[in-house]
């Protein structure tokens with residue numbers, strides 16, 4: 001796997017199927033999902049069929065033009081693979097981890113990608129790529145739409161989704177529509193206050209759910225426990241270097257029965273469970289879908305999440321077997337972003 005910064009080199013890709021060799025190329029939409037550490041793009045048909053996709057590192061630059069250049073290169077690679085010209089594209093949706101102004105096509109605040117704060121991304125991408133319909137949306141909104149249409153939520157109409165990663169995003173679907181509210185903030189569960197006076201959040205507040213149970217919080221919890229000299233196979237998995245600790249390593253150690261790692265997962269699962277209890281009374285979901293890299297921990301995380309909801313949400317009696325992993329994995333965002341193109345054009 002090749003990793004590089006700035007030049008948009010492919011980390012992985014799927015090549016088009018044999019049907020793409022036909023001269024009558026189906027009309028395609030591209031979903032672009034921009035994260036704090038990586039970004040992904042995929043080309044889809046109107047029926048939601050993934051034709052090709054790729055993922056790249058987000059350049060750790062303080063210069064917005066460097067980041068946008070990498071995004072544009074990624075899209076160009078997808079276009080080159082599909083042999084579709086930008087002018088033939090039905091449209092492109094850019095999904096970002098934070099607040100957006102859909103009317104002006106400007107990003108407002110991205111706590112985990114601050115280089116793009118107050119940035120007119122739609123206009124800048126159009127200048128680079130050429131004229132085509134470009135839409136801007138929140139990434140968790142897109143992931144929720146993706147799971148609702150093509151993933152775990154296909155059989156339900158009312159869905160709550162959390163994307164657990166560097167940050168924590170949320171999306172709410174009611175009666176088969178993902179709802180965002182007039183200021184595009186409905187479902188931003190990551191900034192629900194869970195521990196007043198808790199750790200500082202990228203949004204400027206303290207004690208937000210994201211600051212308590214996001215990627216860095218998970219790593220910090222493990223480090224603090226290890227600082228007390230406790231024995232843990234996390235040390236073996238990282239070669240004793242605390243800088244190498246990741247949520248994936250902690251999850252792996254928990255699956256091996258490691259006590260320190262299991263404690264971290266139980267604590268994080270408890271806070272995710274509390275956030276869900278609060279969210280359930282706000283949106284009355286049929287199904288709760290947990291996606292993002294942290295959710296890939298599996299049962300070591302889902303078990304404490306489910307037991308917290310079971311014991312702390314007696315009023316709702318929510319059936320905790322309806323808390324499930326995302327079916328589209330980390331591709332939910334690009335699926336939903338492309339779906340938003342077709343929705344917007346209808």
Ligand SMILES: [Zn+2]
Nearest residue numbers: 191201203208
């Ligand atoms: Zn916050």
